[in-house]
Amino acid sequence: MTTDQSGGVPWLTQDDLPVETYQIVAPDGSYEPSTVPDLTDDELIDLYRWMRVEQRYAERMVKLQRRGEMGTVASGRGHEASIVGSGYPLAEDDWLIGMGREVTAMLLQGVSFRDMILYWRGIETAGRALAEQNCMIGISIGGHVPMVTGIGWGMDLADSDAVVVAHFGDGATSTGAVHEGINFAGVLDVPAVFYCQNNQWAISTPFEQQTNANTLAQRALGYGIDGIRVDGNDVLAVYRAMTAARERAREGRPVFVESMTYRVDAHTTSDDPSRYRDDEEVEAWRERDPVERYRGFLEAEGLWGQVDDDAIIGEIDDEFDAAVAAANAIEDRAVDAIFEHVFEELPPGLADQLEGFKALAEERPAIADHIEQRPKG
Amino acid sequence: MATDTPQRTIVEAVNDALHAEMAGDDRVVVFGEDVAESGGVFRATDGLKDDFGADRVVDTPISEIAIVGGALGLAVYGYRPVAEIQFSGFLPIGFDQLVSHAGRMRARTEGAWSASMVVRTPYGAGVRALEHHEESLEGAYAHIPGLKVVIPSTPADTKGLLLSSIRDPDPVLFMEPKHIYRSFREAVPEGDHTVPIGEAAIRREGEAVTVIAWGAMMEQAAEAIEQLGVDAELIDLRTISPMDTETVVESVQKTGRAVVVHEAHRSGGWGAELVASINDEALMYLEAPVERVTGFDVPVPLLSMEDYYLPNPPRIAAGIERVLEY
Numbered sequence: 001m002t003t004d005q006s007g008g009v010p011w012l013t014q015d016d017l018p019v020e021t022y023q024i025v026a027p028d029g030s031y032e033p034s035t036v037p038d039l040t041d042d043e044l045i046d047l048y049r050w051m052r053v054e055q056r057y058a059e060r061m062v063k064l065q066r067r068g069e070m071g072t073v074a075s076g077r078g079h080e081a082s083i084v085g086s087g088y089p090l091a092e093d094d095w096l097i098g099m100g101r102e103v104t105a106m107l108l109q110g111v112s113f114r115d116m117i118l119y120w121r122g123i124e125t126a127g128r129a130l131a132e133q134n135c136m137i138g139i140s141i142g143g144h145v146p147m148v149t150g151i152g153w154g155m156d157l158a159d160s161d162a163v164v165v166a167h168f169g170d171g172a173t174s175t176g177a178v179h180e181g182i183n184f185a186g187v188l189d190v191p192a193v194f195y196c197q198n199n200q201w202a203i204s205t206p207f208e209q210q211t212n213a214n215t216l217a218q219r220a221l222g223y224g225i226d227g228i229r230v231d232g233n234d235v236l237a238v239y240r241a242m243t244a245a246r247e248r249a250r251e252g253r254p255v256f257v258e259s260m261t262y263r264v265d266a267h268t269t270s271d272d273p274s275r276y277r278d279d280e281e282v283e284a285w286r287e288r289d290p291v292e293r294y295r296g297f298l299e300a301e302g303l304w305g306q307v308d309d310d311a312i313i314g315e316i317d318d319e320f321d322a323a324v325a326a327a328n329a330i331e332d333r334a335v336d337a338i339f340e341h342v343f344e345e346l347p348p349g350l351a352d353q354l355e356g357f358k359a360l361a362e363e364r365p366a367i368a369d370h371i372e373q374r375p376k377g
Numbered sequence: 378m379a380t381d382t383p384q385r386t387i388v389e390a391v392n393d394a395l396h397a398e399m400a401g402d403d404r405v406v407v408f409g410e411d412v413a414e415s416g417g418v419f420r421a422t423d424g425l426k427d428d429f430g431a432d433r434v435v436d437t438p439i440s441e442i443a444i445v446g447g448a449l450g451l452a453v454y455g456y457r458p459v460a461e462i463q464f465s466g467f468l469p470i471g472f473d474q475l476v477s478h479a480g481r482m483r484a485r486t487e488g489a490w491s492a493s494m495v496v497r498t499p500y501g502a503g504v505r506a507l508e509h510h511e512e513s514l515e516g517a518y519a520h521i522p523g524l525k526v527v528i529p530s531t532p533a534d535t536k537g538l539l540l541s542s543i544r545d546p547d548p549v550l551f552m553e554p555k556h557i558y559r560s561f562r563e564a565v566p567e568g569d570h571t572v573p574i575g576e577a578a579i580r581r582e583g584e585a586v587t588v589i590a591w592g593a594m595m596e597q598a599a600e601a602i603e604q605l606g607v608d609a610e611l612i613d614l615r616t617i618s619p620m621d622t623e624t625v626v627e628s629v630q631k632t633g634r635a636v637v638v639h640e641a642h643r644s645g646g647w648g649a650e651l652v653a654s655i656n657d658e659a660l661m662y663l664e665a666p667v668e669r670v671t672g673f674d675v676p677v678p679l680l681s682m683e684d685y686y687l688p689n690p691p692r693i694a695a696g697i698e699r700v701l702e703y
Contacts, residue, residue, distance in 0.1 A: 150450015
């Protein structure tokens with residue numbers, strides 16, 4: 001408590017709350033060996049491989065988008081440790097309700113490259129594939145968080161051992177849905193982890209303009225739950241924090257994790273960050289590259305010799321090429337597809353709209369021609 | 378048997394339906410503001426917590442987004458949530474959860490997930506309540522794809538439609554006409570009793586004019602018809618969306634005249650959709666333009682002036698006369 005000089009009123013201020021950033025490997029590569037998570041050598045190398053997946057996937061997706069073979073794409077460059085470290089500790093039955101910038105976390109749950117390509121091509125089949133792995137992408141900023149609480153509530157009622165993880169960004173934390181969802185989770189003691197990737201930019205809005213809070217982690221206390229701020233460019237710290245978060249959640253203690261990272265790429269392929277931020281800032285963060293930092297750790301541990309980086313990239317590329325081929329092989333769908341899953345049963349009025357359109361399209365081929373000729377990327 | 382059938386009001390029928398379905402289906406979970414300990418501000422959920430326990434009947438924070446979003450998550454996980462929004466005037470806070478998520482969940486996942494959930498909410502004016510306690514925005518909700526909107530007007534239908542709504546594989550917004558929550562009793566079948574969603578009811582058969590209404594306006598429309606002594610056909614729409622256009626159109630084709638009555642605002646209200654549907658399929662049968670008797674395009678007034686806002690039997694009668702005399 002800070003005592004007000006003028007009247008002795010004991011204000012509570014955020015400066016009274018020192019929020020540490022949990023870190024295992026410092027940006028300069030130094031670390032205290034006893035703090036390293038208890039992972040096998042193979043697992044430590046596997047973490048590196050997954051970060052390369054996140055990185056390479058983003059590069060390949062952006063290329064596809066530039067060639068007109070993809071809709072808008074959101075890159076996870078800069079977030080490799082934040083994403084991989086958050087997904088690696090999850091169990092098969094866990095649920096992951098994300099925002100679209102957590103690809104490898106979903107791949108770790110069983111989603112495929114093909115599904116992600118289909119998703120960003122705007123093909124609903126991807127939504128089904130994600131759902132079958134207990135995953136969803138919520139594009140409406142923060143709006144998916146209350147549903148995460150509901151899923152956790154269901155897990156609790158069903159005595160499940162699983163947890164549900166929400167991914168969202170710093171911008172989402174300004175929405176009412178995030179506050180209401182997390183507050184309710186605290187009331188219900190649901191097994192949920194609220195994982196916020198604070199990449200410091202919500203399109204063009206910097207974190208300082210998003211909130212006057214020093215940190216997002218401190219918000220956890222306001223919700224009456226536990227929170228942590230972790231260095232999101234330190235994969236071991238994220239992994240360890242999420243492992244602990246998952247255990248707490250399973251005990252019925254929802255947690256808030258703020259992962260401090262940086263979006264080195266544009267918000268999406270539709271965005272031009274040169275309009276709102278300096279190259280120097282981006283360069284400074286590129287020098288804190290999470291993959292490079294972890295490579296240094298593997299070298300220090302004497303494990304780097306076991307890593308064949310070219311082979312890893314070759315394997316990822318082969319897998320990605322096969323996924324593109326599989327995505328290209330998806331058959332074109334008839335217009336029925338957009339009517340089919342609105343309700344379990346198609347109501348008569350909706351059936352009339354569909355039949356009416358099909359009859360008209362049959363009668364006037366110009367409609368189909370027009371649709372055919374519109375660019376799809 | 379019939380003598381054993383209890384006489385219930387609409388709000389008692391809600392309570393009866395919830396008891397019946399919670400007893401019959403362990404997946405049903407009831408929650409909302411003040412629903413458990415106090416049994417709801419209208420006592421719609423009275424006794425549920427005693428009968429089914431604190432795990433399945435839950436008081437929530439004052440948090441409409443979390444209530445609707447929480448229902449969605451439970452539904453996706455396999456439960457059958459029945460969430461109460463204490464007054465429909467508070468539902469716009471949670472509207473985004475219906476529009477952006479619940480109504481799209483089946484389409485988003487190509488049917489892998491669905492939002493089999495019910496949001497119950499008392500709607501409408503006429504009870505001398507405060508601001509935000511008297512709205513009728515069914516037209517706005519009916520505009521949302523993937524969301525069903527149901528409004529009963531009788532106790533037996535209330536139970537039957539609520540049971541159907543809870544069992545429906547898709548999200549249902551169940552709007553309860555609180556103005557007539559306790560205004561009359563009728564026999565409500567015990568145990569299992571369902572009324573199909575998407576079917577209107579013809580409450581009174583007639584040849585001269587078709588009057589279409591729902592919820593609390595049914596009483597008002599019936600009284601107007603009574604006062605005029607006209608041979609009107611009175612349709613209770615019961616489900617706003619998906620609408621039973623067939624019943625409406627068949628009736629209008631028979632009578633050649635139609636009046637739509639709703640207490641919601643006029644412009645862009647569901648009456649406009651009814652007029653359009655009648656024009657689509659019964660234009661050449663019409664002897665007169667379809668009349669709308671509705672609330673005005675003004676915020677629902679506070680209690681001192683709400684009677685100026687609400688359609689009443691004389692106003693409805695004037696509307697019926699206009700189409701008859703056209």
